[in-house]
Amino acid sequence: MNLDAVIFIISAIVAVLGASMMIFQRNPVMAVLSFMVSLLAQAVLYIQLDALFLGAVLIIVYAGAVLVLFLFVIMLLNLRTTKELGPSSSLMRHLGKYFLSFLLIMEFVFIIKSSFFKGASLVGVMNMKPEGFGTVTSVATLLFTKYLYPFELTSILILVAIVGAVVMARKDKNIDRPTENKLGKN
């Protein structure tokens, strides 16, 4: 086992553990921090695949900016206590769910095991790395030539998400006339 494999296994395990910690944490701040751990491990995976720029962007944008925003929102909402989230669920009550998820995971493991070593194309992709792969130049060239259309579409998607968030968050003013549509009446 070479060093690459060891690094891969460690960071993959950390990434998956971080992601599951994020789901199972009842404290929102801890959940965000676990997410950050998972992202840092993913960045390592990206860098291992020679996608240096993407790895850096993942750390700067996600871990640096987005998650800090999450933390700010959580602090502003004052969501420190976990009591408001209701009683913690007992294992027995959710046994069915866990069983089904376990089956699903086993299915995926089976699928991946059955085809992992057959799937030559995955290895093929990695071996066919073009010159200058993963640098800022190559990412930018792709982004502004081949992927120009999806790139611009992403900007529309973000715009509409912002508009949607503003619509949902703002107070009802500027209404044409008093509404007939009180609570519980539709």
Next chain:
Amino acid sequence: MDLTSASINFSIIYPEISLLIAAALILVSVFHKSANRIAPYIALIGIVVSIAMIFKQWGHQESGFFGMITCDSFGVTFKLIFDVTALLSLLIAHRYMISKGINRPEFYALLLISTMGMMVMANTTDLIVIFLGLEIMSVPLYVMAGFAKRSLWSSEAGIKYFIMGAFASSFLLMGIAFIYGASSTTDLRRIVADFHFIMSNSPAYMLTGMALILVGFGFKIGAVPFHSWVPDVYEGAPTPVTAFFSVGPKAAGIAALLRIFIFGFANVMMLSTVFWVLAVLTMSVGNILALKQNNIKRLLAYSSIAHAGYILVALTVGGNDAISAAIFYLVAYIMFNLGAFAVVTLMETRSGCKSDFSELVGLAKVHPYLAAVLTLFMFALAGFPPTAGFFGKFYIFSAAIKSGYIWLAVIGMLNSFLSVYYYLRVVKTSYFDSSDKSFIPVKYSLSIIIVLVITVIGTLGIGLFPQQFLNWSQSALFAFL
């Protein structure tokens, strides 16, 4: 005809751009005092210009943006379908939004951007662009579902749709990732070209990816194991939004399913079995659950599930006959379903109405014409002859029988017999029932009358000249994939 043209070729996205410009103008006008009054007109102009652009594209087969957009007859036909849907929904919405006090300019911008997302989805062979189009379509829909913020039902619908939709999107994205892992490309044309090689090399990745993609679109079109969100969201959302939901995303989902599974992965034997099961479940569960509904919006929600099932029958069968029948049915369904929703919206603009069956009592006495129109739409939904609904079902089931899917056709026909019961219940309530409460008259508005006229002409016109219309829908079959 250069399929892999590297040129940008702006002209093929003029319809999308005109919608986007209208939406941008509305979003800028928000700061003006009379934005509430201008916004619907800006949206109207945007849609009309977009339709004009579509007619200029008619018959052209082009590709652009480094192969990310393919503008073929199939895509252009669906562009027109989306624009007509948006136009009718806009006309339905205007008076309703004012009467409920939620007439805000953002609504129209969201409607336009959502329509644009559908167009993006139908006019590409690249899986990434399909995904982005789906998201651009869905995000405004989540907000529109929860647009009546003071209504608990509407908020519930919004949040439910958001969570379920985000879940479905993640399935779709995972599926695309699996297919990319197996084929190292997201372009359907290249995947189809090397299909046998990829399939023999890593079948498990491909099949898992396809299954996940199918789950993602199954959510969007409301096919049965993934339908649980449909009734609550349809009931809670403002009625014009429900009208838009019941046809727009459904048509877009069908377009993407056709592009990916029928034109793309047509050679996978197992797929038709999967679609068979989906179609039968979707038809049957939709129709059976609709029997017990006492709210018209909920009834139409379950009926829309059932109609998605009929279209899935056509997808199961595959082949040119069935696909043109599916497009035929989709357009016919848009006509009579939007018509039915227009009537429901009109009834709901009266104060304190939430479209229960009891509110229909006495409709025929006070508004005989409106009752007649409603009856026409119910007959069309149930699939009675001279309406569009009959020929839609007829073409789909005859295509199924021709290709040897006898049982599927039989189950489909049994289902449409079953559906007659609940559609006629609406007619019976409005004509023959009586109650002590007097019927509150509705106020017509010009926009609703226009919608009713268009949908009645559509429903009857398609029903009276089905052959001409079928020829038109067959012309949509020429696609790059």
